[in-house]
Amino acid sequence: MNVFTHFRGIIDAELASLSVAGSLPAEIDTKNVAVEPPRDASHGDIATNAALVLSKQAKKKPRDIAALLAPALEALDVVDTVEIAGPGFINLRLSDSFWQNQVQGILSAGKAFGNSRMGGGERVNVEYVSANPTGPMHVGHVRGAVFGDALSNLLQKAGYDVTKEYLINDAGSQIDVLARSAYLRYCEAHGRDIGTIPEGLYPGNYLVPVGQALKEKYGDQWLDADEDVWLATVRDEATDAMMDMIRDDLKLLGVEQSVFFSEKQLHASGKIDEVVEQLRARGHIYEGVLEPPKGQKDEDWEPREQTLFRATNFGDDVDRPLKKSNGDYTYFGADIAYHYDKYQRGFKSMIDVWGADHGGYVKRMQSAVKGLAEDGELDVKLCQLVRLLRDGVPVKMSKRSGNFVTLREVVEEVGRDVTRFIMLTRKNDAPLDFDFAKVLDQSKDNPVFYVQYAHARVCSVLNKAKEAFSGLDTSDTSLAGADMALVNHPAEIAMIKQCAAWPRMVESAAEAHEPHRIAFFLYDLASEFHTFWNKGNDEPSLRFIIEGKEDLTKARLALIRSVAFVIASGLEVLGVKPLEEMR
RNA sequence: GGUCCCGUAGCUCAGUCGGAUAGAGCACCAGAUUCCUAAUCUGGGGGCCAGUGGUUCAAAUCCACUCGGGAUCACCA
Numbered sequence: 001m002n003v004f005t006h007f008r009g010i011i012d013a014e015l016a017s018l019s020v021a022g023s024l025p026a027e028i029d030t031k032n033v034a035v036e037p038p039r040d041a042s043h044g045d046i047a048t049n050a051a052l053v054l055s056k057q058a059k060k061k062p063r064d065i066a067a068l069l070a071p072a073l074e075a076l077d078v079v080d081t082v083e084i085a086g087p088g089f090i091n092l093r094l095s096d097s098f099w100q101n102q103v104q105g106i107l108s109a110g111k112a113f114g115n116s117r118m119g120g121g122e123r124v125n126v127e128y129v130s131a132n133p134t135g136p137m138h139v140g141h142v143r144g145a146v147f148g149d150a151l152s153n154l155l156q157k158a159g160y161d162v163t164k165e166y167l168i169n170d171a172g173s174q175i176d177v178l179a180r181s182a183y184l185r186y187c188e189a190h191g192r193d194i195g196t197i198p199e200g201l202y203p204g205n206y207l208v209p210v211g212q213a214l215k216e217k218y219g220d221q222w223l224d225a226d227e228d229v230w231l232a233t234v235r236d237e238a239t240d241a242m243m244d245m246i247r248d249d250l251k252l253l254g255v256e257q258s259v260f261f262s263e264k265q266l267h268a269s270g271k272i273d274e275v276v277e278q279l280r281a282r283g284h285i286y287e288g289v290l291e292p293p294k295g296q297k298d299e300d301w302e303p304r305e306q307t308l309f310r311a312t313n314f315g316d317d318v319d320r321p322l323k324k325s326n327g328d329y330t331y332f333g334a335d336i337a338y339h340y341d342k343y344q345r346g347f348k349s350m351i352d353v354w355g356a357d358h359g360g361y362v363k364r365m366q367s368a369v370k371g372l373a374e375d376g377e378l379d380v381k382l383c384q385l386v387r388l389l390r391d392g393v394p395v396k397m398s399k400r401s402g403n404f405v406t407l408r409e410v411v412e413e414v415g416r417d418v419t420r421f422i423m424l425t426r427k428n429d430a431p432l433d434f435d436f437a438k439v440l441d442q443s444k445d446n447p448v449f450y451v452q453y454a455h456a457r458v459c460s461v462l463n464k465a466k467e468a469f470s471g472l473d474t475s476d477t478s479l480a481g482a483d484m485a486l487v488n489h490p491a492e493i494a495m496i497k498q499c500a501a502w503p504r505m506v507e508s509a510a511e512a513h514e515p516h517r518i519a520f521f522l523y524d525l526a527s528e529f530h531t532f533w534n535k536g537n538d539e540p541s542l543r544f545i546i547e548g549k550e551d552l553t554k555a556r557l558a559l560i561r562s563v564a565f566v567i568a569s570g571l572e573v574l575g576v577k578p579l580e581e582m583r
Numbered sequence: 584g585g586u587c588c589c590g591u592a593g594c595u596c597a598g599u600c601g602g603a604u605a606g607a608g609c610a611c612c613a614g615a616u617u618c619c620u621a622a623u624c625u626g627g628g629g630g631c632c633a634g635u636g637g638u639u640c641a642a643a644u645c646c647a648c649u650c651g652g653g654a655u656c657a658c659c660a
Contacts, residue, residue: 324657427597523608
């Protein structure tokens with residue numbers, strides 16, 4: 001249960017009955033009322049600004065409203081004290097027994113603790129990665145992949161019905177380049193000397209096996225043939241091969257999307273025409289000439305009449321072209337149709353995860369969604385660059401020479417779990433440093449290690465306890481029956497409170513579409529746990545296993561088992577496996 | 584020139600729908616060590632939240648402008 005929404009319900013009910021009693025106006029708007037943990041723990045466990053928010057509506061002083069509300073809250077069994085503080089905050093302090101009782105709930109929920117119904121089963125589409133199928137995944141793709149995946153998991157946990165999706169950009173001119181590059185390798189497979197790969201084609205060795213496969217499947221029929229003979233087939237074959245490779249790479253990272261949507265199919269199905277006509281019918285499209293961009297001299301710029309979408313009607317800066325000079329649709333044109341397709345498939349809520357270099361594209365896409373469907377919602381999350389380092393020294397990469405670090409290399413060197421966790425240790429729109437040495441460091445400076453270590457320590461204590469008390473049942477159901485009243489040290493209660501904050505964390509992170517908050521929360525929780533552990537060094541009576549006191553030991557085991565469940569629950573969102581022992 | 588993102592302790596960064604005395608890690612300073620895993624621990628100093636103005640009972644948070652850093656700007660995706 002989410003402690004704060006629980007009390008929110010109680011406070012709302014009390015406000016309503018004050019309305020009925022005439023102490024507050026009949027119609028009150030409580031949507032800005034917050035029931036949350038106070039920033040300063042000395043203010044208690046739960047704080048509400050209700051009196052402040054309602055002051056103007058009720059035409060009463062905040063502290064007077066607080067005084068109306070306080071008695072009913074004071075009357076609750078689980079509330080120890082109620083105080084009216086500062087300008088009119090109401091601070092509640094809950095009884096130890098209330099917190100102690102939370103442990104049982106956590107143990108019975110297990111890793112499902114924190115699951116929320118906030119989303120109400122609403123369908124959400126999260127599109128991420130969508131790397132061009134022209135080569136293997138490289139580090140630049142990793143962050144978006146991990147972010148999108150964790151965000152999807154997070155939304156799922158918060159009660160949304162999430163579809164993880166990938167758009168295959170298999171229609172653009174880069175696919176022709178891919179096909180020509182693969183064709184060269186096909187010639188090479190037939191023993192031709194291809195020399196150095198010409199500028200503008202993909203030089204990577206990963207196309208060698210594709211050339212081989214083409215040779216085996218199609219023989220020598222295309223040698224010395226015109227491009228229009230083989231291009232279409234090689235395009236398809238090469239794209240398929242690249243997508244297989246990309247799916248394998250993603251699998252290494254633990255990313256498995258359920259829908260792979262082909263841009264080419266979008267063109268072929270006539271969907272784009274359909275959507276453009278629909279926009280035209282709504283008056284969002286016209287033929288016109290754009291102003292040249294200011295401040296930047298572009299020699300090639302020439303005024304030209306083209307098909308434009310009135311993005312400016314929806315907050316964009318200029319209207320955007322839907323067709324290229326050769327009559328083909330622009331990527332934007334196709335993308336509008338793609339988003340409309342998602343909408344028609346039942347996703348009113350869509351999230352796109354892009355690299356930060358696509359930031360200039362956000363407004364026009366959101367404009368298009370608004371232009372097509374008033375109730376459609378598109379949130380675009382931009383992921384900033386990852387700086388790869390090795391012992392503090394930047395790793396040099398050059399895309400031109402094909403010398404980039406691949407996703408596979410990263411995952412094979414440091415592991416999936418470490419890669420995923422580190423990618424979420426920064427806000428998505430802030431740049432992130434990824435140091436091969438530091439992420440494997442086994443010290444508290446490394447958040448992955450620190451969190452994993454906390455989980456492993458709990459597992460280790462549970463094992464030790466079975467040795468200390470022969471026949472002790474440490475199963476979750478047994479621990480759930482422990483006498484939690486024995487766990488009453490302030491540090492223990494604080495530990496429970498932090499675990500109990502987990503459901504609220506899930507909801508707020510999901511609402512903000514910010515999975516990194518989970519990583520920070522886990523770090524804080526682990527930190528609290530380690531600190532508690534260390535207290536046992538100074539004060540042996542605070543250790544988890546107390547010889548001769550089986551009931552107390554069991555209660556403490558129940559507590560730390562809860563901590564482990566919350567950590568496991570959080571790691572699951574991040575797509576990281578909790579460790580039962582280190583190394 | 585337009586647009587978007589960023590600017591918080593010496594460094595790297597958190598900061599929830601606007602909420603009470605702005606937090607953490609590193610670094611620095613001072614202590615601790617027979618201990619369930621020392622793969623260290625405890626405590627301390629350190630801030631004009633880039634700046635100015637505005638909205639509000641209340642602003643790091645919202646709005647406007649300025650400064651500084653990055654990204655991007657029809658016919659690529």
